[in-house]
Amino acid sequence: xxxxxxxxxxxxxxxxxxxxxxxxxxxxxxxxxxxxxxxxxxxxxxxxxxxxxxxxxxxxxxxxxxxxxxxxxxxxxxxxxxxxxxxxxxxxxxxxxxxxxxxxxxxxxxx
Amino acid sequence: xxxxxxxxxxxxxxxxxxxxxxxxxxxxxxxxxxxxxxxxxxxxxxxxxxxxxxxxxxxxxxxxxxxxxxxxxxxxxxxxxxxxxxxxxxxxxxxxxxxxxxxxxxxxxxxxxxxxxxxxxxxxxxxxxxxxxxxxxxxxxxxxxxxxxxxxxxxxxxxxxxxxxxxxxxxxxxxxxxxxxxxxxxxxxxxxxxxxxxxxxxxxxxxxxxxxxxxxxxxxxxxxxxxxxxxxxxxxxxxxxxxxxxxxxxxxxxxxxxxxxxxxxxxxxxxxxxxxxxxxxxxxxxxxxxxxxxxxxxxxxxxxxxxxxxxxxxxxxxxxxxxxxxxxxxxxxxxxxxxxxxxxxxxxxxxxxxxxxxxxxxxxxxxxx
Numbered sequence: 135x136x137x138x139x140x141x142x143x144x145x146x147x148x149x150x151x152x153x154x155x156x157x158x159x160x161x162x163x164x165x166x167x168x169x170x171x172x173x174x175x176x177x178x179x180x181x182x183x184x185x186x187x188x189x190x191x192x193x194x195x196x197x198x199x200x201x202x203x204x205x206x207x208x209x210x211x212x213x214x215x216x217x218x219x220x221x222x223x224x225x226x227x228x229x230x231x232x233x234x235x236x237x238x239x240x241x242x243x244x245x
Numbered sequence: 246x247x248x249x250x251x252x253x254x255x256x257x258x259x260x261x262x263x264x265x266x267x268x269x270x271x272x273x274x275x276x277x278x279x280x281x282x283x284x285x286x287x288x289x290x291x292x293x294x295x296x297x298x299x300x301x302x303x304x305x306x307x308x309x310x311x312x313x314x315x316x317x318x319x320x321x322x323x324x325x326x327x328x329x330x331x332x333x334x335x336x337x338x339x340x341x342x343x344x345x346x347x348x349x350x351x352x353x354x355x356x357x358x359x360x361x362x363x364x365x366x367x368x369x370x371x372x373x374x375x376x377x378x379x380x381x382x383x384x385x386x387x388x389x390x391x392x393x394x395x396x397x398x399x400x401x402x403x404x405x406x407x408x409x410x411x412x413x414x415x416x417x418x419x420x421x422x423x424x425x426x427x428x429x430x431x432x433x434x435x436x437x438x439x440x441x442x443x444x445x446x447x448x449x450x451x452x453x454x455x456x457x458x459x460x461x462x463x464x465x466x467x468x469x470x471x472x473x474x475x476x477x478x479x480x481x482x483x484x485x486x487x488x489x490x491x492x493x494x495x496x497x498x499x500x501x502x503x504x505x506x507x508x509x510x511x512x513x514x515x516x517x518x519x520x521x522x523x524x525x526x527x528x529x530x531x532x533x534x535x536x537x538x539x540x541x542x543x544x545x546x547x548x549x550x551x552x553x554x555x556x557x558x559x560x561x562x563x564x565x566x567x568x569x570x571x572x573x574x575x576x577x578x579x580x581x582x583x584x585x586x587x588x589x590x591x592x593x594x595x596x597x598x599x600x601x602x603x604x605x606x607x608x609x610x611x612x613x614x
Contacts, residue, residue: 156305194306
């Protein structure tokens with residue numbers, strides 16, 4: 135665990151998450167959701183909580199086994215692209231406090 | 246009176262088309278899984294309201310959906326298609342080794358007797374099976390670990406397992422078609438496999454009659470005669486009379502023997518259908534005329550079927566899983582231009598059930614009482 139992650143370990147926190155259209159339809163989610171995260175608030179811990187609540191999302195954001203982010207998806211928060219940070223690094227404090235959402239965003243490509 | 250239900254997979258979702266047995270008027274329901282590429286959806290012969298669909302998307306990968314009410318509602322099922330053990334390598338387009346990597350499901354083949362058992366053909370080529378209604382999938386890894394597998398190369402669409410034929414006699418025999426590896430046969434419910442490509446000739450590979458490496462586009466079988474198989478190969482239409490031990494060419498008088506789908510009439514095992522395509526470089530019908538060709542003699546002699554099909558300025562393709570037949574003399578196919586064409590008289594005449602769908606990837610038909 136990084137220092138940043140260790141610093142944010144404060145107990146259960148409700149984290150806001152925004153998903154792309156197709157994943158909201160798949161999981162029958164209407165708009166933004168909140169998930170309760172135990173321990174450090176990181177991309178992986180947020181997604182773990184998300185997938186526990188909505189198992190149909192397993193494998194659609196991260197690889198089932200390696201938990202590697204799918205190539206056409208990005209992680210944004212607080213106007214930053216966090217996609218290439220370690221998924222076990224702490225998310226910004228404003229995300230862990232529920233002031234800003236953690237966003238899973240589809241790459242702008244396709245037809 | 247029977248009702249007819251067409252299950253149509255497209256580049257932008259799935260559609261369910263229903264009609265009575267006259268098949269003149271169609272209701273179109275969809276898109277289901279809007280925006281997803283639905284390479285295939287199909288129904289269980291043992292329970293027609295049990296449907297399975299395989300939507301996928303580059304962004305979000307593969308999902309599997311199941312309906313227990315004929316397509317009105319769907320539930321996401323297990324989408325974990327994991328190769329067993331160390332998956333090893335096959336050959337990439339440039340001939341270099343490339344690790345096996347799951348991309349998508351191409352074809353779902355439900356058991357004829359058990360609605361919970363379904364086989365899935367996937368890219369990179371492998372065969373999976375569920376026996377619990379898609380709550381979990383297991384690989385039948387004897388195929389992917391065949392001695393020829395390290396030399397398999399992808400076709401233009403990828404290294405895909407697209408055809409699965411289950412012998413209806415319940416003897417554990419099955420056949421699969423892989424592009425561009427060829428035909429493989431199992432006599433023990435998929436545990437072990439034999440390459441079954443004797444008689445195939447392929448330009449563009451170092452040994453034209455190699456044990457494996459052939460670009461098979463589609464396999465077909467009539468359930469009343471399961472030792473007789475038909476194949477649309479990259480080039481050549483082929484037939485086997487001995488359960489794929491040997492293949493002979495039956496292209497005969499076709500204007501082109503390149504194409505993708507092949508189907509056998511539901512009530513006549515000697516009546517075949519193909520859709521000739523100009524060439525491997527020109528994926529549209531010869532002369533811009535969409536013609537289904539029918540043989541009533543098990544191959545060699547073919548007649549064009551054109552009445553009701555566009556006969557000028559038609560430059561669509563018909564993909565390998567996009568033709569189906571039923572016991573009401575029905576022949577159905579979808580095009581990359583989004584049309585679904587229907588014949589209720591074994592191909593003599595055609596009407597259009599849908600004209601402006603997204604590009605069609607697959608068509609299946611169910612007749613309902």
